[in-house]
Amino acid sequence: VDIEAIATGEYWLASEAKEKGLVDEIMTSDDYLCSKLDECEIIEIKTEIGQNxxxxxxxxxxxxxxxxxxxxxxxxxxxxxxxxxxxx
Incomplete structure (x- = not known):
């Protein structure tokens, strides 16, 4: 990754970020979690919203x-x- 080219304060769409080498893959969080089911233990944490x-x-x-x-x-x-x- 060319830091000078990307550290400009700009932002990119996902496809542009992939082209620039900023991300490995584009997927949803659900897709990512499903891809890790065989490798990791995935737990769910639920929080209850209390009174304000x-x-x-x-x-x-x-x-x-x-x-x-x-x-x-x-x-x-x-x-x-x-x-x-x-x-x-």
Whole structure:
């Protein structure tokens, strides 16, 4: 690879990158993984997306409101829970 020719800040389409020797092959990530099945152990990692900061603040606020309300108004806890379930 001629560094002077490629280190210009430009970018190339996949076919051009292959012509310039920047990549060995052009394939999808699925094709690549399938080509490695016999050579490597492939594992899958799944991540769960947690609540964002605003959701945590809102949930904390509603919990505090529910606790405050139920401590002052008898029976309010069940009604608030019904409303909460309806809007989930």
């Amino acid at each position: 900061r605003l959701e945590k603040i809102i949930e904390g606020g509603t919990t505090l409101f529910r606790q405050w309300t139920t401590s002052r108004i008898p029976g309010a806890g069940e009604e608030l829970e019904d409303v909460r379930q309806r809007f989930r």
